[in-house]
């Protein structure tokens with residue numbers, strides 16, 4: 001029987017490639033946190049070289065020789081029918097990655113990487129000046145390259161499918177479009193009821209909230225969640241993110257606002273959820289697909305579960321609100337727990353995705369999904385994007401950006417060439433709600449535990465069912481294994497209706 005140990009020549013080769021990828025991740029982390037702005041040109045060159053090397057090694061003849069030792073070159077089946085589950089999963093997933101990578105020529109990958117690094121810098125300048133024209137030539141180049149990439153990768157229905165598959169394997173526009181349409185209808189109905197409610201939660205006082213205390217409180221929350229600081233650290237960046245070089249070195253960042261304490265609190269909970277997933281991967285599988293997350297949607301389900309299902313619950317704040325008040329006695333002195341809970345669950349249509357509440361957030365995603373699909377299909381020109389964006393925002397949420405800074409230039413994703421990424425955020429919300437309901441079933445006293453500040457049983461539940469498996473199971477298979485059913489958006493609606501029904505006193 002073939003076991004994972006028998007695949008040692010392959011896993012050792014993959015580990016070297018993982019080292020290059022970890023090195024590249026350190027450089028990217030540094031680029032977002034401590035690198036001087038002037039270093040961006042040189043950094044783009046270094047990243048292009050390192051990522052090019054990783055791609056070259058992964059698509060080298062040695063790799064092919066290794067794969068065909070265990071896989072039938074003609075039909076992709078595993079030669080040993082008795083191979084154990086981990087060995088099968090590694091071979092299946094490596095073959096998937098290999099086939100995707102092999103279709104992309106190395107010069108194309110380097111060119112795309114360099115184009116995106118320069119676009120990132122141009123996007124920063126354009127956003128600062130709120131001038132889309134500065135970004136337009138870069139975005140035009142990226143859209144052309146992404147269409148080229150889809151053509152290299154191949155697809156059966158639409159070019160977009162080839163791109164979304166990189167982030168959410170197996171996902172297609174023909175699954176997303178009806179799913180999002182159903183969700184849009186249900187969310188619109190709930191939003192209308194909330195907007196009709198006479199309840200209007202008061203906003204939290206606008207500070208001042210001391211930056212160092214915010215970072216200390218963020219660390220407190222992260223520690224309570226089980227995020228290990230001996231295997232991680234917390235820094236500041238313009239856009240909060242998580243990056244893992246290895247399960248023993250997983251870094252999270254947050255942003256800090258003197259006027260809005262929730263920005264940092266919920267960034268820490270969100271990134272902490274991502275961080276727990278990466279720290280929970282099995283180090284023994286580092287370098288293999290079993291040491292990697294299933295998909296971006298699944299990764300996002302972990303951050304959303306902590307940020308929203310746990311992080312915006314009354315139970316969590318019964319424990320932590322007294323401590324938060326102690327940390328910020330000035331601004332929070334007159335805010336009760338119930339007022340705080342209502343404030344952090346305020347639903348209001350707005351312009352900025354990352355500041356949106358957990359209901360209207362999904363409209364921001366659906367707008368981006370529809371626009372990026374049109375860009376890739378060639379139905380929308382990048383030159384016409386700002387107008388299309390503003391119309392879509394007005395059409396779905398009834399808000400119109402005053403300029404492109406609070407419109408089309410707000411997100412980094414397209415500057416990074418990440419087309420097909422946005423849907424994974426809403427998929428993450430849907431997965432999270434489905435897991436959350438199951439966790440409440442499996443851990444009967446979960447609300448009481450959370451009220452007592454005991455988050456470890458939930459962490460263990462997530463580790464055991466999701467984190468430690470890496471890519472052993474697909475997103476679909478994992479959902480079925482854990483919850484007994486395929487992706488079902490009704491769980492998300494039930495969760496939202498339960499929470500907002502109580503806060504907004506809906507009939």
Ligand SMILES: [Zn+2]
Pocket residue numbers: 270274300303
């Ligand atoms: Zn996230």
